[in-house]
Amino acid sequence: MGQHGVASASRWKQALYVAVIYAVIALLFTFAAMYFGPQASQVGSTRAEDTIPGHVLELAGFGLLLGLCCMVVYGRKGLPFVFLTPVLTVLLDLDHLPAYLGYAQTIRPAHSFVFLVAALAVTAITIKALDIDLVVVSAFMGHMAVDTGIFAPLSPLSFQYFQLDPYRPEFAVGAVLCTLAAGAVLRTRVARASSRGGNEIA
16 A cells, blocks of 8 residues: 555544544543433433434534535545544534433533533544544534534533524534634645655645
């Protein structure tokens, strides 16, 4: 496999790693909120079953659009981001799992800025790639742009709920800007690696 092939394989490995880590952290936040959240906050519920497929498609569709924005900037080598962004956008809803199983839980425990900081901390320490960090932020904001209703922005530190709807346009703009920035950063990384003749992961 040539140098470009190795770099491409590494990007896919990074994307898969981030997806798994993101899912694990979302579940950790979910169960931490169940066990440590005050009883009064355990009021999360599921959507009507007939609305769930449509909502998942909305999330995946917007995530896909964000990933394509990255490809517009970087080109076809940004394909792993076209996979990663919609996957992360959908995976945030893993924090509804207890309600789906019939258990009382807090509302959207991983839909919080504390969760985002935790996810970024892990990716920043393990992968050390700004473009990946930007994709994580983009997917999170993209999810919040699609959602409606209330959320606890500081869960699990606080379960004071706020209405999400007024902030959806800002989340949408932020998501698009972050994914465009991810494409630009990725392009810069590849250009630097090529100029040095190295095999840095693009």
